[in-house]
Structures are given as C-alpha cells and as structure tokens.
Amino acid sequence: MPTFKLTVAYDGTGFVGWQRQAAGTSIQGLLEDVMTELAGTPTPVTGAGRTDAGVHARGQVAAVHLEREIDAQTLVRAANAHLPAAVRVIDAEVVPESFHARFDATAKTYCYRIWNADVLSPFERPYVWHLPGPALDRDAMRTAAALLEGRHDFAAFQGTGSDALSTERRIFASRVDGDAHDGALVEYAIAGDGFLRYMVRNIVGALVEVGRGRRPPAWIGEVLASRDRSQGGRTAPAAGLFLVRVEYGAYNHGLPRRTPHVA
C-alpha cells in the first residue's frame, strides 16, 4: 500500500490553520477527511509544519499512507474533486513508507508580503499586511534582515506558549525585496532549517520597526542576542505570510526571485 508525499497549496483565509482543532475547519482536517473517504479507513495526514490561522501556503508538504492501491495522478484528481477550491493538492509522489513530512524536512521557505501604500489594492486584501503612511526604508530593512542569516538562538522571536526543545535554528537566507507595484509591495523571504512558532511574523514585526526608522538595523542583532521575546516588535498579522516550499535533502533552491501569491 502506497505512501504519498503531497504538495498542498491553500488560501488560509477563514481556516483555523493547518492543524486539526476542536472547532473550525483546518487544512489537515479537510485532507484527513478526504483521505479517509478514499481509503475507507481512518487515515492520518502529517504536515511538514503547522501554519497558523489565516496563513497561506503555496507548497506545504504532507505525508499520507493509504490503505488502498491508487496511483498519484488519480489521488490528486480525487482529492481535488472533494476538497474546497481554497485547498488544492498540486502534486503527489510515491515515497518510502518511512518518509516523515515533518522530521525529514531540511529546509522551509516563507515569504511575507507588506502593502506599503495608502490605498490597498482590492486584490491584495487577504494576502498582505497593510501599512499605509510613509514609505518603509527598504535598505535599512534589507541590512537588518541579513543579520539573521546563519545559526542563531531565535528565542527572542519565538511566540509564547511554544514547546520547542531547542530554539537554535539555521537561516540560509533572509532578504527584503520591494520594487514591484510602484513600490507598494515590500516582500520578505526567509529560508531556514526550521522555524519556531510565530518566528517569521515576529521577525517581520521587528523589521517593520527598522523600516519605520524607529530602530537602526543593528537593533535586530541586539534583539536576537537578548533571547528575550519582550525586546522585539509586534507580531505581524497572519494574512501576509506564505509557506512557499518545504525541502528534503540539501537546501539548494535559494529564495524565490519574486513572491507572487499566485502559484
């Protein structure tokens, strides 16, 4: 009986997040319901990471072992026929039964999108953090973002209530882009071997402090060194965050050149 690695895209708006909850609709719950239906027996689905409520994914990865012979193409079609349009299985691939979506992951890439103009495009509403007012200093943000690359203790950027054993993570790349859309869109991309809860959104909150000129770029390094969450900025809202890609094996993709929310 086959085990599949699924690549899943979803518009997180209105969902309670990846993980199945007591109340509300989760992506994991939707996938488990569909796979259970297909297999005729309760079928768990394991994700590479738990995206929070309202966070989007272009390339979440999940593993599922099906008690039924089925080929990958048929699985994709059958799953998408049952899932709501906001959730799509974009690929399925047979993998060894030992494959673990979460523990085997070696790199994840996230993007965060900020709309930095007074008028918010109606097409961007659910996919950005809207920051009207003066233009963010992208050069300062870029300098600050680069300070996060390498292996560091990211305790200062971890949300409260986490249970991670270690708060050390290795960041392969951390970069601010923002020339598209007449300067309205500021895009942050970060790739690392793992992320703590709210880590990307807390980093973005701090980068925005720098972009607004309230703190110098070097302040990000001070926050990092403090290992103290209370030193950082606010947590950026969920809507701007996209899980772009999960990798297994050596990290080699680099950051996406641009981060369209269309996949």
Add this chain to the structure above:
Amino acid sequence: MPTFKLTVAYDGTGFVGWQRQAAGTSIQGLLEDVMTELAGTPTPVTGAGRTDAGVHARGQVAAVHLEREIDAQTLVRAANAHLPAAVRVIDAEVVPESFHARFDATAKTYCYRIWNADVLSPFERPYVWHLPGPALDRDAMRTAAALLEGRHDFAAFQGTGSDALSTERRIFASRVDGDAHDGALVEYAIAGDGFLRYMVRNIVGALVEVGRGRRPPAWIGEVLASRDRSQGGRTAPAAGLFLVRVEYGAYNHGLPRRTPHVA
C-alpha cells in the same frame, strides 16, 4: 464646485457590475451613495464603461461633480473610508466641469487571464478562466490575436441585445502572452478606442478555439469578416476579465508587459 476624475479599482466578484441595477450591489451605486453622502445632495457618478457582473477593474475611470468644496486627497480618503474594501478609489484629480468619463475616453485597455493547468491555484480562483487539459497553442493564439488589430467592424464579437450605433472599432494592440507561472497562465491584452458589449470575452472565446486547435488562426479573420455573432466561439466567463486602464487623449501607453491582477 469641483469636478473630479476618479480612478477606481475593484474586485468584481459578487457585484452586479459597474452599472446601478434594480437589485444587487453595483460599483456605480456604491460610489453614488458615498458621493451623495459627502455632498449632502444626490450626486450621479458616470463611468468610462460598464463592466459586467463579475468583471474586475484596476483602472476604471469615473467622473463626479460635487456640490461641495473638497480637495482630491480628502475625497480619496473619505471615499475609501466609506466604500467596501473590494472597491477602492486609487486616485482623484480635479478636471474641467465639461469632462465626460465615457465620451471623452480615447482608449481602453483590457486584460483577460486564463489558467491553463489541471490544478487551479487557490489564489487565482476569482481572477481566471480555468481551462484544464492540454496546453493551449499560444503561438496560434498570438497569430490569431494580431489579426484583430486595426479598424474593423466587430459585429461578430458583439453580444446580443446591444444598442451600439456603430460596430466599428479601432484596435491599437491585441496580444497573447503566457510564459509566467510555469506556463499555467495565459494572458491576453487588448487596447482599442472602444469596445462593444461582451466584445473582449467573445474574442477570448474565439481565441481559445484556436488555442485548442479546433480552428486555425485565420478563422478569427473569417469570423470578423462574417459580422455574424453566430460564427464565433463561446463567451469567456467574466471572472478572467480586467479593465486595466482608460485613457483620454492620444493612445500611447502600449499594453502592459504583464497583467498582474494586483494593481
């Protein structure tokens, strides 16, 4: 008392279209309600063109004469504070009272977006025509699209029930692009001095016949020459269509290089 030229963007999903109707929410109706509220007296708003139900706009233009002194910036802010987030006034400019949004328009540019892949991105759902199955022949579509440039009688691409006095229009540019998004997205852009009802969607319906290989590119010329709507293809759905820009004066912008649905 000032007259304003408003540039308006909207996500047309769920609206009955630009024009005020007996039932349902229209963009014109929303704008008239807001302007009436601001002016304290019934205030009509005239659009450059009537987009149909479900059609989007990145740069619709409207004219409004306000019986109240107000500067452009304040007007933009006040309007957006009252409008739903799906409709945004992105610019306001004082113009002579004689300005007419519709009759003075010299060029309009539309884009039409097709998602040509089996799995539809959850982020593109309301902004494309989803055509799964074999890849469309973009070269054939490009050749066919070019045949529409110039001054022609477009009666064959006019929807029934129109009351246009003349069905002649001049098309400045008509082009198919489609390299972005791993080939999933096929984008059609057309600029002309005016458009008949359903004209762009009917043209796209015919281009898709060519893209599917059911007709050769030259067939588009035959349909055009027939002046007979029954010779053409189906009408493409509203969701893929965007009014990108309305111009006053000489046409000189050319087509957008890409047609992101974000503005």
